[in-house]
Amino acid sequence: MSVKYGILAILSRRPFHGYELRQELEAELGSNWSVNYGQIYSTLDRLERDGLVIQSDTVAVNDAPDRKLYTITPAGQDELNKWFLNPVTKIDNLRDEFYAKVVLSLTSNVSTEDVLQIQRKAELQKLHELTRLKEEADPAIELPWIMQIDLAILHTEATMQWLNMCEARLRKLKDIYKQGPSVKVKRDGREIRPAGDTAADITKREEKQTARDFRRR
Amino acid sequence: MIMEAIGLIKSYGEGSATVKALDNVTLQIEDGEFVAIMGPSGSGKSTLLHLMGGLDSITSGQVKVNGRDITTLKEAELARFRRKEIGFIFQSYNLVSVLTAEENVALPLLMDGCKESVMRENVGKAINLVGLDGRSHHRPSQLSGGEQQRVAIARAIVNNPSIILADEPTGNLDSVNAEEIMDLLSNLRNKSGQAIVMVTHDPKMAAYADRIIFLKDGRIIDEERLGGKIDQKKLVSKLKGSTN
Numbered sequence: 456m457s458v459k460y461g462i463l464a465i466l467s468r469r470p471f472h473g474y475e476l477r478q479e480l481e482a483e484l485g486s487n488w489s490v491n492y493g494q495i496y497s498t499l500d501r502l503e504r505d506g507l508v509i510q511s512d513t514v515a516v517n518d519a520p521d522r523k524l525y526t527i528t529p530a531g532q533d534e535l536n537k538w539f540l541n542p543v544t545k546i547d548n549l550r551d552e553f554y555a556k557v558v559l560s561l562t563s564n565v566s567t568e569d570v571l572q573i574q575r576k577a578e579l580q581k582l583h584e585l586t587r588l589k590e591e592a593d594p595a596i597e598l599p600w601i602m603q604i605d606l607a608i609l610h611t612e613a614t615m616q617w618l619n620m621c622e623a624r625l626r627k628l629k630d631i632y633k634q635g636p637s638v639k640v641k642r643d644g645r646e647i648r649p650a651g652d653t654a655a656d657i658t659k660r661e662e663k664q665t666a667r668d669f670r671r672r
Numbered sequence: 673m674i675m676e677a678i679g680l681i682k683s684y685g686e687g688s689a690t691v692k693a694l695d696n697v698t699l700q701i702e703d704g705e706f707v708a709i710m711g712p713s714g715s716g717k718s719t720l721l722h723l724m725g726g727l728d729s730i731t732s733g734q735v736k737v738n739g740r741d742i743t744t745l746k747e748a749e750l751a752r753f754r755r756k757e758i759g760f761i762f763q764s765y766n767l768v769s770v771l772t773a774e775e776n777v778a779l780p781l782l783m784d785g786c787k788e789s790v791m792r793e794n795v796g797k798a799i800n801l802v803g804l805d806g807r808s809h810h811r812p813s814q815l816s817g818g819e820q821q822r823v824a825i826a827r828a829i830v831n832n833p834s835i836i837l838a839d840e841p842t843g844n845l846d847s848v849n850a851e852e853i854m855d856l857l858s859n860l861r862n863k864s865g866q867a868i869v870m871v872t873h874d875p876k877m878a879a880y881a882d883r884i885i886f887l888k889d890g891r892i893i894d895e896e897r898l899g900g901k902i903d904q905k906k907l908v909s910k911l912k913g914s915t916n
């Protein structure tokens with residue numbers, strides 16, 4: 456996935472120091488997305504050159520290794536929203552880039568449901584074209600070609616099922632939040648924001664509470 | 673425009689137990705258009721199809737077919753209207769088990785008191801169109817699922833209706849049979865210009881349509897016109913490329 460949009464998405468929450476961005480990205484997307492500091496800074500340079508972020512010097516606090524604070528500009532926010540609300544069209548990028556889009560949109564100001572629906576429509580367009588190609592093919596002489604299209608159709612179908620699952624999981628999460636206020640918990644010493652508070656965290660918390668109540672009796 | 677739904681509302685139950693299955697749905701179906709309706713389970717897809725076909729009473733709103741408001745029709749008129757203008761296809765085929773394929777197809781014509789000779793001709797044509805020539809004297813229990821659905825399609829088109837309403841028509845079929853039924857439906861549309869409105873969960877089937885309407889919680893939340901938005905050349909070269 457493109458580091459550019461990952462950084463913009465993190466900065467859209469609040470300004471960050473360059474060295475914090477790597478950690479934030481990895482926390483958000485998992486270690487598969489691990490990038491080195493070199494990539495972070497070269498991307499920040501380009502973003503600054505294009506007017507999508509600005510940097511300001513701040514007073515050094517807590518032995519921070521650098522004092523540059525990066526802030527997203529309105530143009531950067533526009534660019535980010537455009538990324539969120541355009542479907543991924545490169546077939547190879549779907550797995551990585553779209554996953555990043557969904558996860559990063561959870562803590563952004565765009566609706567994740569919109570992100571899913573926009574991709575769903577793009578996948579349906581692709582399925583429509585594939586179906587047309589298959590209808591035009593002659594089964595008597597183009598069987599390998601038809602089988603190749605079948606495979607592409609099934610891959611697209613799998614993606615669409617995954618979109619449905621993402622949507623269903625989001626609905627479940629919303630129901631959980633409706634049921635009560637969420638409590639901040641610490642994991643690996645890191646504070647988890649409510650949006651990162653998974654159903655599993657909540658169940659675990661409830662189990663612990665029940666265990667405590669039980670012992671007290 | 674062949675069909676129009678205006679501000680359709682459908683509620684089931686009363687008082688605190690009321691379920692709003694459809695909540696202010698407005699849509700238009702053009703002549704010869706193939707529209708798919710998608711949405712999560714319980715979003716009101718079947719309800720919408722039933723109301724469009726005059727199979728269930730409307731809480732409020734209108735359905736117009738060929739400019740005629742069907743909500744004002746009396747029971748008997750409505751039944752005649754349905755047989756003349758609408759062909760229904762269901763997931764479970766809904767054939768009469770004691771009748772042969774041919775007799776099932778003839779049913780709508782029989783009910784309309786059609787002349788014997790006209791009936792024979794139309795039934796023969798419909799059976800031929802769905803590719804069941806050798807099977808016309810079989811009972812539903814002697815036919816495969818795919819063949820039974822073909823009989824149901826022949827029955828739906830025998831009156832030459834202006835619109836076909838199909839609810840998960842391939843839901844009980846395996847992929848190859850499902851594809852054959854979809855090819856059949858889309859060919860029928862191309863040949864005789866009937867409009868098709870099809871409810872489906874399956875994106876592979878929805879991909880045959882010209883337009884997709886997305887329902888959620890009884891409302892239309894989005895729609896998409898299919899075709900022309902994707903680079904076919906790129907797609908082909910990508911696919912061909914991955915074989916070598």
Ligand SMILES: Nc1ncnc2c1ncn2[C@@H]1O[C@H](COP(=O)(O)OP(=O)(O)OP(=O)(O)O)[C@@H](O)[C@H]1O
Nearest residue numbers: 684685691692693712713714715716717718719720
């Ligand atoms: N006869 C009925 N009485 C009461 N409620 C009904 C009735 N028929 C449907 N409903 C309710 O109306 C809503 C819409 O139902 P509908 O059958 O149209 O959904 P659907 O989109 O076709 O779902 P599925 O994909 O599962 O077939 C649901 O909440 C359902 O429970």
Ligand SMILES: [Mg+2]
Nearest residue numbers: 717718719839
């Ligand atoms: Mg249904």
